[in-house]
Amino acid sequence: MNGGLAAQHGRLQDRVDSVMLIAMRADVRAIHTVAGDGRADWQTRTFVREARRLTLGCAAGLSAVLDRHRPGTDPYGHEVCRACGTSACSTLKAIADVFAAYAVRPAAVDRAEAWRRADAYLGSRGVPLVIEEFAEGFVARPVPGGNGLLVVDRATGALTRWPDLPTAELVERYRHYLRGAP
Structure with missing residues (x-):
C-alpha cells in the first residue's frame, strides 16, 4: 500500500469498517431462510448460518x-506505529497483504450510508438532509440550504464540502475534482 503509516492504517480501517457494516446490514431472517432451504450440503448451510456472526467477530x-497498531509520532516527530515503534509496521503490512490476496475492498456507499456519514459530519444536529444520487456519489443538502453542502463519494465514502450549487453544476465540478482538473 502506498502512502505513510497513517494513510495505510486509514485504508485498512475503512476496509474493516466496510466488512462490519455489510455484516451488520445483512438480514438475519433471510440468512436463516437460505441456510434452511435444504438445497445445500450441511457444511454450506452451517457456514451461511454462522457467516454474519463470524464476520462481525473477525472484523x-x-x-x-x-x-x-495505529500511527503516532516518536520523540523526534517521525511517524511510527504506536505498538511496534517502527515506521514500517509489519502487522499492518500483513493485514494489507491478506486483504489484497482476498480482494477485500471497501463496499460502495449506498444512500443510507451517505446519509449516515453526512449526518455524523454535521454533528447529528437534527438538521434534515436531502440525499441526491449521481454516478460518482451522493449530494447531501441540509434543509434549509444556504450553508453549502456535502458530497459523499460512492467508492470511498470520503466527504467533501461544496458551495450550494445546482445539482448538475455540482456533479460536473465534482467530476473535474476527481480527475484532478483545475
Missing part, C-alpha cells in the same frame, strides 16, 4: 488490532 478483532 471486531481486526479493529482491535488496528486500534493497537
Whole structure:
C-alpha cells in the first residue's frame, strides 16, 4: 500500500469498517431462510448460518488490532506505529497483504450510508438532509440550504464540502475534482 503509516492504517480501517457494516446490514431472517432451504450440503448451510456472526467477530478483532497498531509520532516527530515503534509496521503490512490476496475492498456507499456519514459530519444536529444520487456519489443538502453542502463519494465514502450549487453544476465540478482538473 502506498502512502505513510497513517494513510495505510486509514485504508485498512475503512476496509474493516466496510466488512462490519455489510455484516451488520445483512438480514438475519433471510440468512436463516437460505441456510434452511435444504438445497445445500450441511457444511454450506452451517457456514451461511454462522457467516454474519463470524464476520462481525473477525472484523471486531481486526479493529482491535488496528486500534493497537495505529500511527503516532516518536520523540523526534517521525511517524511510527504506536505498538511496534517502527515506521514500517509489519502487522499492518500483513493485514494489507491478506486483504489484497482476498480482494477485500471497501463496499460502495449506498444512500443510507451517505446519509449516515453526512449526518455524523454535521454533528447529528437534527438538521434534515436531502440525499441526491449521481454516478460518482451522493449530494447531501441540509434543509434549509444556504450553508453549502456535502458530497459523499460512492467508492470511498470520503466527504467533501461544496458551495450550494445546482445539482448538475455540482456533479460536473465534482467530476473535474476527481480527475484532478483545475
